[in-house]
Amino acid sequence: MSQRKAAGDAGRATIRDVASRAGVSVASVSRVLSGNYPVSEDLRRRVMKVVRDLDYVTNAHARSLAGGGTPTVAILINNITGAAFAHVAKGVEGAATLRGWLSLVGTTGDDPERELALVNLMRQQGVAAVVLLGGAYDYDEYQLRMARFARSLDAAGSHLVLVGRPPLEGDVPATTVDYDNEGGAYAMASHLLSAGHRRVLVLPGHAELTTAQGRLKGAQRAFEAYGVELHPDLVRHGQYDYEHGYAAVARALYETPGFTAVLAGTDVVAAGAMQALRAAGLRVPEDVSIVGYDDIPLSAQLTPQLTTVHVPYEEMGRVALRAVADRREVGPDRRRGADGDHLVLGTHVVVRNSVKPPSTLRG
Amino acid sequence: MSQRKAAGDAGRATIRDVASRAGVSVASVSRVLSGNYPVSEDLRRRVMKVVRDLDYVTNAHARSLAGGGTPTVAILINNITGAAFAHVAKGVEGAATLRGWLSLVGTTGDDPERELALVNLMRQQGVAAVVLLGGAYDYDEYQLRMARFARSLDAAGSHLVLVGRPPLEGDVPATTVDYDNEGGAYAMASHLLSAGHRRVLVLPGHAELTTAQGRLKGAQRAFEAYGVELHPDLVRHGQYDYEHGYAAVARALYETPGFTAVLAGTDVVAAGAMQALRAAGLRVPEDVSIVGYDDIPLSAQLTPQLTTVHVPYEEMGRVALRAVADRREVGPDRRRGADGDHLVLGTHVVVRNSVKPPSTLRG
């Protein structure tokens, strides 16, 4: 019955269809479309007409099999609804599109199994790079897992990029795009200390999360520099979410009252903290000051607007993509020992309205 | 010099490498890996060992060329940082991953040119479906553009899905996943009216945006039902962003004061409005009530927490993916006239703390 190509075929048109219909060879159609070979004006016109008539587009899979093909970058993220991550993704995607690259996206949901499955899936897709976003849990096994990913991707001609995570140890073929996490926390804590605050509630985040560790360490350094003790009871770990901010402050007001400021690990945590203070009848910043971290849009939309640390998320995304694009241009051979494999971007404090000196100092 | 396959090859391993190294045929390796054909235990073991040794993964492009391949869904979005869109994307991506599908993502930035380019790019990729997210600008040309996309994708064996946009007119091969936008606005406005508000500032959004049009219409219907005039001067159009909310309220306080409530087109607009009222020394909700629309996380994080309309964004994403997955299972032939091509999900008001009766009624 059905020959190889029936009339009125439901499938998509192939380059052969175009060729036969235009009365030329397959090679010519390919050349007209890719435009990297001299073709007569007459041929081009004839082919293009048929291409328009058939609404033909080349098959990307076939093209990439045959050697050509658009590079693709994969973005792997914990939770796509996080504001910070969205901005990194925007940076990556924007820079990718600018060069005609494509971007795939996958969410891991903090599950190592899914992370592995996704990395393999991306390897199958032959992506130019896999970008892993967000802080990592610093278990022993972590470094090994990442190193394995890095080598595995490298062997397949791809490349691993870590964004917002600490770099891998040893000679591992991976690129890290980082920001001065600890420095930002140092500056932010200093801001509170220089305003006169001495008892500060610190909500760094999950204790095993590298991001939280850095922010806590930066704060500790600032306290040391000011010769102020950071009392362990005033450090409360927990998730990076609104609920934790709320709950932690509510408990602290009951268990360890007397703090005059809250140093939150995240703007969202700060929002929760602010709400809890208000629910307890305390005013921000008159009674208690609050600072956040990340400078997501929310921080400017709270009342009062939040003093926080700006992290160049979108920029990090762009830089990450540029790094892999550059690598790929210099060729895969000149790659060892390049100094471009750990990029650090700066952070800075954004002063808004959520900090005042403690009331004891204001008489 | 270099034969087809040099030792210590830098490229990725092929199925032929695995086959020769395991001493079996290429076909056998394929069968072991895809698992859709009976294979002896001995063969399976031998092949799998080599697969692990070589860290081999199949080439997705080759596989999809040959007929197999993982289905892919493309998500096209205006602005990846919008909270509502992020939730839809989460729904789509989650449901896709659940079935082993892949998700591509692209951002259009409200540019029709880029939208066209992306749709074509996705057609090249042979995606199972293209999901277009977000309200559309209702220019004349719009229906034609979308119809063209729909037919073009359909002819290529793909499918267009519109999420959060009104359905296309006529017999167009597209699926629409929508929510009861106008109904939500009706309920929200009724909530304000039944609280006693009569002079309400309405900030529906951009006048040409279908979403904004529906929200305004719903509000108008509620006003009519209550026999209250909605004065044109109190309707102010503008972008769906914080700045517009702020600016519109600031101007309204000067030009058309006396309103006792703000009906914002979006939670983010409501946040801006709230800030502007507060900057003018007005209290929310004691002096002026505010309601939003969308129920994004922000709405629960504002002070006071925002009364708003819940839109099932994530659910819409899941439903959208389910719709295309179902279509593809019943086969491409039974597709005309299916009633599954316009799905509408419900909305409902979420009452929080941003509404009180107007002060005139409270003595």
Next chain:
DNA sequence: GCAGGCATGGGATACGGTTTCGGAACCCGG
């Protein structure tokens, strides 16, 4: 007027898999 060069188009092959088809080995009962 003819040889050589250049500009173009076509045929064949490669890319890395999946799948169909057919053959070999093995088991069974007669």
Next chain:
DNA sequence: CCGGGTTCCGAAACCGTATCCCATGCCTGC
């Protein structure tokens, strides 16, 4: 010991495109 039916596996034909290599036609220079 042999025929017929199962099981498994291998050879080969694609999937749709890019590109290498060669053939052709025309122009140019002598």
